[in-house]
Amino acid sequence: MTYLCDMPRPVEAYREDQTALETVLGKAVAILRSFTPEDQILSLAEIVRRTGLPKGSAHRVAGDLVGHGLLDKAARGYRLSGGMFELGMRASVERSLLELAMPFLQDLYERTHETVHLGVTDGQAVVYVAKIGGHRQANAPSRVGGRMPLHCTAIGKVLLAHADPVDRNTVLSAPLQRRTAHTIVAPGLLRRQLESVLDSGVAFEREESTLGLLCVASPVMGLDGRTAVAAVSVTGPVGRFRPELHATAVRAAAQGISSVIARRADTRSPSSSAGA
Amino acid sequence: MTYLCDMPRPVEAYREDQTALETVLGKAVAILRSFTPEDQILSLAEIVRRTGLPKGSAHRVAGDLVGHGLLDKAARGYRLSGGMFELGMRASVERSLLELAMPFLQDLYERTHETVHLGVTDGQAVVYVAKIGGHRQANAPSRVGGRMPLHCTAIGKVLLAHADPVDRNTVLSAPLQRRTAHTIVAPGLLRRQLESVLDSGVAFEREESTLGLLCVASPVMGLDGRTAVAAVSVTGPVGRFRPELHATAVRAAAQGISSVIARRADTRSPSSSAGA
DNA sequence: TCATCTCATTCCACTGACTGGAACGTTTCG
DNA sequence: CGAAACGTTCCAGTCAGTGGAATGAGATGA
Structure with missing residues (x-):
């Protein structure tokens, strides 16, 4: 709901919408990209909605991402972690x-x-x-x-x-x-x-x-x-x-x-x- | 060579050195984390050396990461992309x-x-x-x-x-x-x-x-x-x-x-x- | 110029990591 | 108190991913 903004969704820029949701990596990136600059915390359900991933898969991959320190598990969902920030700053x-x-x-x-x-x-x-x-x-x-x-x-x-x-x-x-x-x-x-x-x-x-x-x-x-x-x-x-x-x-x-x-x-x- | 600095290598903080190099995601994260703040461009060989991944796998996963826009392929190797920066800033x-x-x-x-x-x-x-x-x-x-x-x-x-x-x-x-x-x-x-x-x-x-x-x-x-x-x-x-x-x-x-x-x-x- | 490195890329048959639907708890809300 | 939405767990099938080896492309040096 709240993520409807008039700025171009970054997702559109990359054409991986359907391209590669079938590989683990594709799922992972899709999840990471489902966060917009407006989002603080995304519930699993919201991630599922945005990415179109099966619930089970989303849950598993999101969990893996938490394990790898790219996502934090918060009370009401997930959020991009400090580790992600760190990596981004090394670009x-x-x-x-x-x-x-x-x-x-x-x-x-x-x-x-x-x-x-x-x-x-x-x-x-x-x-x-x-x-x-x-x-x-x-x-x-x-x-x-x-x-x-x-x-x-x-x-x-x-x-x-x-x-x-x-x-x-x-x-x-x-x-x-x-x-x-x-x-x-x-x-x-x-x-x-x-x-x-x-x-x-x-x-x-x-x-x-x-x-x-x-x-x-x-x-x-x-x-x-x-x-x-x-x-x-x-x-x-x-x-x-x-x-x-x-x-x-x-x-x-x-x-x-x-x-x-x-x-x-x-x-x-x-x-x-x-x-x- | 040049990445030897006296700051604690972030890799040490996360204990995934060997933990999960066997999953695609683990490999991907390991590659991303192999970049230090000092690095601009890392050759495939250097990535292989730092991560300990098999050459073939490293090549494939790095290529996938390029495809997903998290890595850029430069003349002499790979580097973290602007997409990575963007994601990091959303933490x-x-x-x-x-x-x-x-x-x-x-x-x-x-x-x-x-x-x-x-x-x-x-x-x-x-x-x-x-x-x-x-x-x-x-x-x-x-x-x-x-x-x-x-x-x-x-x-x-x-x-x-x-x-x-x-x-x-x-x-x-x-x-x-x-x-x-x-x-x-x-x-x-x-x-x-x-x-x-x-x-x-x-x-x-x-x-x-x-x-x-x-x-x-x-x-x-x-x-x-x-x-x-x-x-x-x-x-x-x-x-x-x-x-x-x-x-x-x-x-x-x-x-x-x-x-x-x-x-x-x-x-x-x-x-x-x-x-x- | 040619030999000898190192690095990058391609190939392929095997296999276990990943898959996703379904079933089960849990919380939220009217 | 039901109903709906959400989060989590489970599991057998299978295809994405694997990595060793071979090949191509460049660099270095004698």
């Missing part, structure tokens, strides 16, 4: 990106005192790698590890503008989901915006994903200097917040991160995009 | 703790401009959940998702002081590993320190885990007000950094987080400690 790309970027994000926050995001592309969505903000930031629905569509967020537009043309066209030719009255759903308009992003080095978003929120973003370039490996953004509420005024600061932060990446050429930026 | 306890704590950590950083940590206990080690700092913080060896022993870090001492007596005694009765010349290896001395931590609400560390580093930490209390669910710390270099001067700020940040936790009593803080 090399995200972790090293985060470590390199953190000081710059920090600076950016201090300069603006608005919510700062760092995001990367995965499939056809933004995945947030970091989010820092003060006490007054209850509004933004983004969560670290959460997803948002590419076409209606500043970070997404930046990444899309610098993406491989094939991937960009894939997004532009599919129907652009409307999220608010301000969401850009006309491919032509969006394409023109993306072109100007390449010139200016920043993208804006004005209540296109969430009412009341404005955003500026700028790309973090990879080693080749062509493709963006990530993007930095500053978000604030309609009213006091003027995104244009922060464009320079955001651009500076993003370029700072880019140059640090360039300086230590061990973090390979793979061009591997979403698998067919 | 409810760590994630909600992080979200609640972030604004306070932010404040603390702005006030001190020194490296700020947030850590929790897992087994008999500290696991870092957040680390924020500026450009001048290359020294601290800690990493988000990384581990450190309890007895030689400020965060560890705070958590130990507020831990279940049984767990505390387990640590105190085992030999305390020496990490520097300043590491406290005398159980009696450590126990006395822990007692004073309960009074003062802060713990100090002076080059006990890493030479040249000083640290203050304070506990984040759970709903019951007795046990600590996490701890906040500020770290700085010998010389300019005076930990005592930051004790108040650290305590304030930790208490701020504690009170937010208390205010929204949905985040259950389970008393479940490390399983036997």
Whole structure:
């Protein structure tokens, strides 16, 4: 019930819905993936509902996962464990990106005192790698590890503008989901915006994903200097917040991160995009 | 070769070394766990060496993990994928703790401009959940998702002081590993320190885990007000950094987080400690 | 240039780990 | 107090998974 949210279900991105529910591993991954960023605890019944696994199997595999320390057994069900968190933090790309970027994000926050995001592309969505903000930031629905569509967020537009043309066209030719009255759903308009992003080095978003929120973003370039490996953004509420005024600061932060990446050429930026 | 570090290998904590390498799931988890925070890319041969799996099996399971999006196949081997990062970030306890704590950590950083940590206990080690700092913080060896022993870090001492007596005694009765010349290896001395931590609400560390580093930490209390669910710390270099001067700020940040936790009593803080 | 490593990948016949439906307790709720 | 939903246990069949061996692909060195 409560997991119905308007963000794209991650499950859809991976096409393993039915692909491999017949192997142990497939079942295990399906169970792990049945947790959304909104969930704290999932009952066995809920897991069964979401994954479509037979009750018996779900029970057994979930139990095994607990045994392996990837799931915790709570009073009313299961939840992703600290061990899972630990493993996730060892994902090399995200972790090293985060470590390199953190000081710059920090600076950016201090300069603006608005919510700062760092995001990367995965499939056809933004995945947030970091989010820092003060006490007054209850509004933004983004969560670290959460997803948002590419076409209606500043970070997404930046990444899309610098993406491989094939991937960009894939997004532009599919129907652009409307999220608010301000969401850009006309491919032509969006394409023109993306072109100007390449010139200016920043993208804006004005209540296109969430009412009341404005955003500026700028790309973090990879080693080749062509493709963006990530993007930095500053978000604030309609009213006091003027995104244009922060464009320079955001651009500076993003370029700072880019140059640090360039300086230590061990973090390979793979061009591997979403698998067919 | 390069993965030899003096931090406790997480593998030791879970006793699945040989326990269940015979099930698919066991193999999969073993492969995932064979990545340490230092590793970027692991070759198949290296995975085989660390896990002890037969080459054929390792190859097959690793391939399956790639298919399920938990591993990426890079040029020279495998690495933990962004999907893994995403999953890890959904671990409810760590994630909600992080979200609640972030604004306070932010404040603390702005006030001190020194490296700020947030850590929790897992087994008999500290696991870092957040680390924020500026450009001048290359020294601290800690990493988000990384581990450190309890007895030689400020965060560890705070958590130990507020831990279940049984767990505390387990640590105190085992030999305390020496990490520097300043590491406290005398159980009696450590126990006395822990007692004073309960009074003062802060713990100090002076080059006990890493030479040249000083640290203050304070506990984040759970709903019951007795046990600590996490701890906040500020770290700085010998010389300019005076930990005592930051004790108040650290305590304030930790208490701020504690009170937010208390205010929204949905985040259950389970008393479940490390399983036997 | 060729020999000799090491690593990655493919193959295949055997087998026991995994399967999932059904039956049994337990809790929740009207 | 029934009824419904949930969690747990059980078990015989079988197919997914197994791992040793052979082959291909690269790297190293003399």
